[in-house]
Amino acid sequence: MGLTAADIVALPILKSAQVKAGGDLLDKKQIEWISVIEMPVENFVRENEFVLTTGLGCHGDPQLLEQFVKDVIQSGASALGFATGRYVFDIPDDILKIAGDHDFIIIDIPWEVRFGDIMQMVLEEINEDKKSERQRTEEIRQELINDVLQNKGLQEIAEALYKHIRIPVVITDYTRLIRASKNVGNNILLKFKNNEKKTAAPEESSNVTYMEHPLYPHIEEYEVGGEKWYQILIATNHRKQGFLWFKLEKEESLTWFVMNVLEHALTACALYFLKENAIEMTEIKLKDNFILQLAKQQHADQQHLNSKAELLGYDLSLTYICIAGEIRLKEETSLVPKLKKDNPPTSSLQSLNYYIQKEITNAGKLIGRKTMATFDEGEVIVYLETDHHLHTETANQFLDTIERRLNELLTEVELTWGIAASKNANGGFYESYQEAKTALEIGKQQAGTGERTFFKDTRINRMLMAISGEEAIRNIVKDTIQPLIDYDRKRQTDLIHTFMTYNKYKGNVSQTARALNLHRQSLLYRLRNIESLTQLSLVNSDDIFLLELSIRLWTLRKIE
Structure with missing residues (x-):
């Protein structure tokens, strides 16, 4: 041409x-x-x-x-x-x-x-030749766009490109994964796959400076397998999507017509990636909404739920445990600025979610279990396939795998987990989530962040929560520990923690002093203070029970 x-x-x-x-x-x-x-x-x-x-x-x-x-x-x-x-x-x-x-x-x-x-x-x-070229490039542009609109893929774009300009073509995504190619040898494709490329030496760089085309300054030259290849970025809305690679038999082949066809191919590729991203995001959103509905809404029509799950690739007939997790950033973390470096201000949590979602999927595959996961305002909700008798083992194996990887990737993140088993033959997704959420909240109150709490291990705490709402109970709790609360707040001490540690070691002063890193006499002074403020004796089992019960209730409900 x-x-x-x-x-x-x-x-x-x-x-x-x-x-x-x-x-x-x-x-x-x-x-x-x-x-x-x-x-x-x-x-x-x-x-x-x-x-x-x-x-x-x-x-x-x-x-x-x-x-x-x-x-x-x-x-x-x-x-x-x-x-x-x-x-x-x-x-x-x-x-x-x-x-x-x-x-x-x-x-x-x-x-x-x-x-x-x-x-x-x-x-x-x-002029006639240019008019003919412009008409032909317009026809090619329409052909490429139609390929995308008719649900054809990147391979069809690569083949159309080769048909019109007769140059070898490779299309990759932004991670360098090959998505399509035409008229390229397997040895060169292997080089692309392994990302074995290097920038062309300055003396080897193109001298085609005559090309007055807006695309020309964006062409980069690389050496792949001893051959000179040219790379152009595929981008949409300032987001880098992939790369279009091509090889010329001679530099003179980079004519106005070839440049315009390449430009139209870039547009088609960008449109394809946009469409692919939109489909992927729609699928993710549908799955997220479905899992949130499973967790937070009670469903009467199990058949409708099963049909919807099947369309999304889920099997609700399996036995699942529910895991609720809370994402927390450690104090003075540098993670948020790091994640924001190349992303919009709202993307930090999205970046965290991306890594965690990826590790959830990988962990499920590694232990051979299916997973359903979503995120809701800093909370992770995971349904993990399990056997009826292996709830604890499966959950711990799964979470060990996730945390091991996340500790390497995101050292500034802490995850606290609450775990609950499936409740009935219809899945019990809503009920198991409520229990996992309860276990998570109790775990945060009792053990702090970065821990795992199983719902089956929270029976005493749930019983305490059930009775803590009674007015008479609230008054007893307040009368019992209010002096300790006021003293700790005024003197910046922690008598409540001191007592709970002392009670944990069954009144052994030496073990308690070591655990609190206190001198024995300092501990004894604190214990006398506790007795004086509460008017209770730490050698009287009823007084000790009352004080422990009051502190537990106050910790669960923050009763004052």
Whole structure:
């Protein structure tokens, strides 16, 4: 495609002209413009230009004429036409030899043929050729876009690209995963797969500076398997989606037509990635909404629920445990700024979710269990397939796998977990989530962050929570521990923690002092303070039970 020197020579206006040098190049040399020039050449001639001259500026000086021809060749012009008969009667053999050495075309044009007529006819041909190219590129653009709209993939885009411009093509996503290729050897594809590429050396870089196309500055050159490949970024809305790679047999192949076809291919690829992302995001959103409904809404129509789950790729007939997790960033963490570096301000939690979701999926595959997971305002909800008798083992194996990986990737993150088993034959997803959520809240109150709490291990705490709402109980709790609360708040001490540790070690002063990192006498002083403030004796089992019960109730409900 494109106008060649052969097309120009075949014009009626040049019927009497003779090709003196480069006759075998007529079909290969592109003609994109025509001009008339005398000495000096300087930068007035561009590449792929058909230059006309009378030789007037050389004043009959053979050496000057020779230099003039060299300058025209150096400029990248495709052909030089001499008007012979007045200033140049015969084109010197030295000039023809220079042209032969440089694969350059020289045409002898009789003086009688007017340059104006030549230019008019050549420009008409150039304009017609450009019009034809523009029409063809528009047809190609429509073909590529239709491929995407008709649910064809990147492979069809690569094949259409090769069909029209006949150059090898590779399309990858932004992670360098090969998504499509055409006319590329397996050895080169393997190099792409392993990301074995290096930036082309400066001396090997392209010198095709004539290309006045907006896409040209964005082309990067690499060496892949000893071959020079060109890369163009595929982007949508400032988001990097992938790369379009192509290889040229020769740099001259990067014509205006090829550049426009590549540009349209980029648009088609970007549209495909947008469509793919939209489908993926829609699927993720549908799955998220479905799992949230499972967890937070009671469902009567189990058959409808099973049908919806099947459409999303879930099997609700399996036995699942529910795991509720809370994402927390450790104090003075640098994670949020790190995640925000290349993302919008709202993306930090989304980035966390991405890594955690990825590890949930990987952990499920590693232990051979199906998972259903979603996120809701900093909370992770996971339904994990299990066997009826292996709830605890499966949950611990699963969470061990996740935490081991997350501790390597996101050291600034803490996850606290609450775990509950499935409740009935219909799945009991709502009930198990409520229990997992309760276990999570109790675990945060009792054990703090970064721990796991199983609902089956919270019976005493749940019983305490059930009775803590009674007004009489609340009053007893308040009367019992309010002096300790006020003292700790005023003196910045922790008598409540001191008592619970003392009670944990069954009144052993030495073990308690070591656990609290206190001197024995300091501990005894604190214990006397506790007795004085509460009017209870720490050697009386009923008083100890009352104080422990009050502290547990206060810890669960923060009763004051």
